[in-house]
Amino acid sequence: MEGAPVKTRCPILKMTLTGSLVLIVIQTASIFYYWERLDKQTDLILWVNPPDYLRQHDAYHLNFDHCKVNRCLLTYNKELFSEARAVIFNGHVLGYKQTSQVRHKDQLWVWWSNAPPSNYFQNGDRWTYPPYREGFNLTMTYHHGSDIIMPFGAITVSDVTQPLDWFAVADKKYKDAVFIETNSCFARSERGEYIETLKLYINIEIFHANDCHDSRKVWHCASRHYSDACYDIINEYKFYLAFEDALCEDYVTDQFFKHYNYNVIIVTRTGNVNNSTRKILKDATYINADDFRSAHELGEYLQELGRDMKRYANILETKSRTKSVPFSSTYQNALCDLCAHVRKVPKIRHDVIVTKYDNIRHYFNEDNFCKYPSDLKPPVTKPMNKTTKTTSTKTLIY
Numbered sequence: 001m002e003g004a005p006v007k008t009r010c011p012i013l014k015m016t017l018t019g020s021l022v023l024i025v026i027q028t029a030s031i032f033y034y035w036e037r038l039d040k041q042t043d044l045i046l047w048v049n050p051p052d053y054l055r056q057h058d059a060y061h062l063n064f065d066h067c068k069v070n071r072c073l074l075t076y077n078k079e080l081f082s083e084a085r086a087v088i089f090n091g092h093v094l095g096y097k098q099t100s101q102v103r104h105k106d107q108l109w110v111w112w113s114n115a116p117p118s119n120y121f122q123n124g125d126r127w128t129y130p131p132y133r134e135g136f137n138l139t140m141t142y143h144h145g146s147d148i149i150m151p152f153g154a155i156t157v158s159d160v161t162q163p164l165d166w167f168a169v170a171d172k173k174y175k176d177a178v179f180i181e182t183n184s185c186f187a188r189s190e191r192g193e194y195i196e197t198l199k200l201y202i203n204i205e206i207f208h209a210n211d212c213h214d215s216r217k218v219w220h221c222a223s224r225h226y227s228d229a230c231y232d233i234i235n236e237y238k239f240y241l242a243f244e245d246a247l248c249e250d251y252v253t254d255q256f257f258k259h260y261n262y263n264v265i266i267v268t269r270t271g272n273v274n275n276s277t278r279k280i281l282k283d284a285t286y287i288n289a290d291d292f293r294s295a296h297e298l299g300e301y302l303q304e305l306g307r308d309m310k311r312y313a314n315i316l317e318t319k320s321r322t323k324s325v326p327f328s329s330t331y332q333n334a335l336c337d338l339c340a341h342v343r344k345v346p347k348i349r350h351d352v353i354v355t356k357y358d359n360i361r362h363y364f365n366e367d368n369f370c371k372y373p374s375d376l377k378p379p380v381t382k383p384m385n386k387t388t389k390t391t392s393t394k395t396l397i398y
């Protein structure tokens with residue numbers, strides 16, 4: 001009977017005791033967890049210079065625990081450089097700082113980038129010199145030709161549309177289009193010029209998250225790679241212009257994936273190099289600017305569609321079968337692929353060479369991936385009237 005009174009008379013003491021016990025068990029378990037992992041020849045993977053947006057993202061704390069091949073450990077601690085089995089470099093921003101490190105002969109260097117090859121020189125050309133130029137064994141980018149593919153996102157499809165009064169959703173909208181410029185100020189796609197032409201047909205609001213246009217509207221919502229409630233204003237618009245800063249194969253960025261789940265129709269413009277946009281977005285419902293010969297033709301189409309709320313609402317309804325998955329899930333998949341890749345390379349047998357990149361500068365020659373815009377031709381027809389003027393039968397309800 002000794003135990004029972006303690007249970008009833010002093011529940012707090014019991015809870016404290018149990019709590020401490022649980023804590024001790026957890027601590028011990030976690031120590032064993034790391035011991036065990038390091039004992040079992042786990043491969044250490046060092047990310048030397050992860051980009052700021054990743055540091056600010058929850059995905060930064062992801063690791064290999066949920067991977068099928070999980071004998072890897074991710075670290076951002078540069079002190080562990082010589083211990084690392086694989087080292088990830090944010091390739092095109094490499095400077096002199098990272099070069100002094102000693103590379104052991106089994107170490108794999110991984111070129112990571114989420115920038116298109118046409119932007120690789122924006123941060124200088126250090127990466128085109130030794131030891132980087134011929135130092136890379138693996139590539140990890142959004143491009144399908146990379147050893148580890150890390151797309152900006154993915155679209156999933158379900159069987160059913162979302163049960164919503166889509167006409168009401170559409171009919172409430174009183175703004176035409178919005179564009180949020182989050183990355184480079186200088187865009188090789190000349191999207192600024194393209195948008196200027198579209199403005200002859202529809203109203204476009206432009207926000208800037210960078211500081212290169214100080215006189216314009218600033219995008220204040222969250223940090224770069226988060227969508228919080230502040231982003232809900234996207235729902236007020238009929239179209240979101242997900243125009244990329246460069247026209248390169250497979251280069252469909254978070255401009256598309258991050259804004260896809262709002263009740264808005266996304267308009268892409270990626271150059272559709274080698275038909276890649278269609279492959280990547282095959283399940284998505286969107287408007288592809290590359291289907292139109294010029295901004296004028298697209299402008300006319302958007303103007304027309306923006307006036308036809310029934311047709312517009314039908315597109316939204318079709319789109320509601322699809323969803324853009326969170327970035328952390330595509331990122332997690334890429335990490336798992338990386339671990340699997342690294343584990344596949346035997347350490348002792350040096351006849352097994354995985355180096356494909358004798359000269360990374362040649363490999364990432366922009367002409368192999370990117371093109372210049374060809375849709376900025378002069379007008380083929382005279383601009384028509386803007387949509388909002390003719391659809392303003394509704395009073396503003398916001």
Ligand SMILES: *[C@@H]1O[C@H](CO)[C@@H](O)[C@H](O)[C@H]1NC(C)=O
Binds near residue numbers: 275278279282
């Ligand atoms: C482009 O891709 C789409 C979808 O994957 C396909 O239906 C079409 O045939 C492709 N066109 C060319 C020219 O490859």
Ligand SMILES: *[C@@H]1O[C@H](CO)[C@@H](O)[C@H](O)[C@H]1NC(C)=O
Binds near residue numbers: 105109134352354
């Ligand atoms: C990785 O690349 C380095 C530098 O080119 C090379 O010496 C090494 O053999 C490569 N490792 C493998 C396993 O291919």
Ligand SMILES: *[C@@H]1O[C@H](CO)[C@@H](O)[C@H](O)[C@H]1NC(C)=O
Binds near residue numbers: 274
């Ligand atoms: C398109 O695909 C071809 C064949 O795979 C390839 O040679 C070319 O570099 C790709 N990119 C461009 C921009 O044409």
Ligand SMILES: *[C@@H]1O[C@H](CO)[C@@H](O)[C@H](O)[C@H]1NC(C)=O
Binds near residue numbers: 385
């Ligand atoms: C544009 O608006 C003007 C004035 O409201 C009107 O006379 C003209 O027919 C409109 N043109 C088109 C193409 O809708």
